[in-house]
Amino acid sequence: SExxxxxxxxxxxxxxxxxxxxxxxxxxVTTCSPDDSIDSLMSLMTAGRFRHVPVVEEGRLVGxxxxxxxxxxxxxxxxxANQQLNSYITGFxx
Numbered sequence: 001s002e003x004x005x006x007x008x009x010x011x012x013x014x015x016x017x018x019x020x021x022x023x024x025x026x027x028x029v030t031t032c033s034p035d036d037s038i039d040s041l042m043s044l045m046t047a048g049r050f051r052h053v054p055v056v057e058e059g060r061l062v063g064x065x066x067x068x069x070x071x072x073x074x075x076x077x078x079x080x081a082n083q084q085l086n087s088y089i090t091g092f093x094x
Contacts, residue, residue, distance in 0.1 A: 001026070001052060031056040032065070038077075042070050 008024040009016050016024065031054045032041055045053060045067055055063040 003051065029054060033057060034062065038070060038073050041065065042074065045070060 004025050005016075030044065030048055030050065032044065034055055034057055036044075041053065044050070051067045053065050054061055055065055
């Protein structure tokens with residue numbers, strides 16, 4: 001990831017760019033499946049401090065999810081819950 005590159009670039013300087021990709025990239029990549037919940041993915045990304053997680057299905061890469069995707073979905077859920085609560089409260093007879 002870009003994070004791997006920046007981390008190693010700060011340690012090694014421009015000479016890093018003459019090396020090979022496998023020398024700096026994360027080798028044990030954490031993945032998720034399309035069936036994983038947003039909550040579990042958010043926990044995984046927070047605990048591992050990942051900004052991107054490959055989505056793998058039947059051993060094949062089917063996508064990449066970013067923390068921005070997860071946050072956007074979570075915010076949408078919160079906005080929906082807020083709207084439902086407001087409707088419930090304002091729809092109640094006084």
